[in-house]
Amino acid sequence: MDLFIHQLFTGLSNGAIYASMALAIVMIFRTTNLKNFAQGEMAMFSAFIAWWMLGLGVPYWIAFFITIAVSFVIGVLAERILIRPVMNAPLLSILIVFFGIFVILHSLAGWIFGYEVKVFPSPFPEEAVFGTYITNHELGTIAIVGAMLLAIYAFLNFTKTGLAMRGVAENQASCKLVGINVNWMLGLGWGLAAAIGAVAGMLIAPVVYLDPSMMSGVLIYGFAGAILGGIDNPWGAVVGSLILGVVENLLGTYVIETELRLSVALVLIIAILLIRPNGIFGRTIVSRV
C-alpha cells in the first residue's frame, strides 16, 4: 500500500510536468491549428534565459516574470519572422520550419550555455512539509499548472480576444470578414504559448536539471497527454497528462517491466483514440466541405 501511494504521488507529479508542457501545446493548437514540435526546445531556451538572469543575481520572481515577458516577445517574433512566410505552404513545409527551430534552439543553447547539466533553483522551500512522497516543488508545480489552466480557460472562453483567437484557428476567412486582426491573433497565440512554455520550462528544470536536452523526453509525454485528453481542450490536456503519469507509473510497478511502460502507455493511448479520435474530452469538429 505504501508503494502504491508513493507511485500514485510520483505519477501525479510527473503528470503535472507533462501537463505544463501540454498546456503550451494546446495553446498553440487552439490558435493556429498546428502542433508545434519545437515547443519543448522553446521552453528549454526560456529556462536558460531565467538561469542566466538568476546567475546575475536577479531575484527569483523578478527573473521569473521577465523570462515570461521575453519569451512572449520571442514567440510573437518567431511567428512573424519564421512561420508567417510559410503559413500557406503545405503542412510539410511548416513541419520542417518547426524542426529547424528545434535544431537551432538546441544547438544555440548548447553553444551559449554548454551541455553540462546545471542546477536550476526551485522557488519553493526544500524542507518537505508533506512527508517524503511529494516535494514542495512538486506540489507547487501542481498548483501553478492548476492556476495556468484556470487562466487559459477563462481567457479562451470569457474574453473577446480569446474568443477571437479560437475563431482564427477555425476559420480565418470568416474572422477577417468580421474585422478580427488575424495576423495579430496568430502572433498572440504564439506569444502566449511561448510564455506558458517558459513557465513549464522553469518548473521542469529544477526536477530534471537544466541542459539543452532536458525537454526531449518531456515533449513526447506532453504530446501524449494532450492528445489523450483532447488537444483542443486545456482541461482535457491536464487531466490526460495526469492520467498518463499515474497509469504509466502503476503499470511499470505492478504489471510490466519498467522498460515497457512508455510503450504500453502509448499503446493505451492509441486504443483510446481508436474509440474516441478526439481524445477523452475532445470535441468532434465538423467542418462544412
Place this chain on the structure above:
Amino acid sequence: MTNLSRRTVLAGLAGASATALAAPHVRPAGATPGVTDTEILLGQTMPYSGGASGYADWGRAEVAYFEMINAQGGINGRHVRLISLDDGLSPPKTVEQTRRMVERDGVLALFGSFATSPNSAIHRYVNSRGVPHLFLASGASKWADPENYPWTMGWLPDYPTEAKVYAQYIMENDPDATASIFYQNDDGGRDFYEGFKAGFGDQVDRYLVGEQTFEATDPTVDAQIANLQQSGANYLFIIGQPRTMAQAIRGSYDSGWRPNLMINAGSASVSGTLEPAGLDKAAGIMSVAFVKDPTDDTWADDPGFLAWSAFMDEWFPKGRKSDVNTVYGYCMAQTMEQVLRQCGDDLSRENVMAQAANLRDLALPMLLPGVTINTAPDDYRPIEAMRLQRFNGAKWELFGDTIGG
C-alpha cells in the same frame, strides 16, 4: 573533331596534373597506407558538436600531445599526424568520416575513436579491411574479442570488470547487506548489470534484491527509485549519464531511503554529476579510479602530474586542467606513442596490432601508482587494475589496495 581533340587534351592535362599533385603521396607497391619516411598518419572521430561535446577536450588533448612529440623530433624520425574529425556522436556520421580517413586520407590506423555506439558502427568495417582500430574511448566488453575482431582493441577498464569490483566490495566488507542496481537500458548498462551479477557469483540471489532500468527518454526516474526503495537494499549501484545519475542520487536521498551509493567511474565527475545532485547528498558515494585526479592536491608535487601540467600549459592552454578527459587523452596518446615506438621501422598494420598486443607493465605518468598497461595476443584489455575511491563531500579520496590487473 576539334572539340574531341580539345577534350582529349584537357583530359590528358587533368590526368597529368592529378598525377603530379598526388606524386608526393604515391607509395611504392606493398607499403602501408599512412606511412612515409617522414610521417605517420592516424585518424579518429570525436563528438566536437552536439550533446556529448563536453568530451571534446579528450580528442584535443591527443592532437596536442602528438604536436608536442613532433616538436621533440617525432617517433623514430617520423612526425605523427592525428586527424581528429567530428561525428557528433552520430554513428552514421562516424561511418562516413571513418571511411573518408581510411579510403581517402589513407590512415595507418584509427586511434581513440569515441564512445560505444559510434565504434560499434565501424567495428565490422575496420575488421574486414584490416585497419588497426586501437584504444577506443569506450569500456564496452565487446572490444576485447581478438578471436573474432583481431583489429579492434579498447582502452578503458571494461564495464563488467568495474561492476565486479563493487559487488566484491559489498561481499567482503558488508556480508549481511543487500544490493540493488539501476542502469540505462542499453549495451553499456547491460554490461555493468551482467558484471555486477557475475561479481556476486552463486550468491547473486542472496545479495541482489532490486533492479530497475531507465530509458534515455525518461524525463524523471522517481518511479524507479520508489520501486528500488521498496526492495530495502542497503546498496544502490547507479549507471548512467550525469543528468539521470544526479536525479537518482538526489531522489534516493530525498525519499528518505539513503542507501550506500556506488556510481560508474565514467560519470563520477564532481562538477558534472555530484554538484548538480548536491554535494551533501553525494557524500559517501563510492566509485573507482585508474588515473590521477587532476584536482586532487595529493599529486601537487608528483613528477607525473607536473609533466602533465607542463604539457597542458605549453601545448593545450585552452583545455581546462580540472577536466579529467584531458588526462584520459594524455594517457591514451602515450599508449599509442609506445606502440609506435615499439614498431620501429616496421610500420605495417600487422605489426602495429602485434605491438599493441605486446605492451608489458607500461606505467604512464598519470595512471595511479600500481595501475599498469598489459596486453597480449589473447588479452585485449590494456587497463584492468583500478582503485576504489570515496567522495568525502568535497573531493574523491582513494582507499584500499589496487584491485585486479
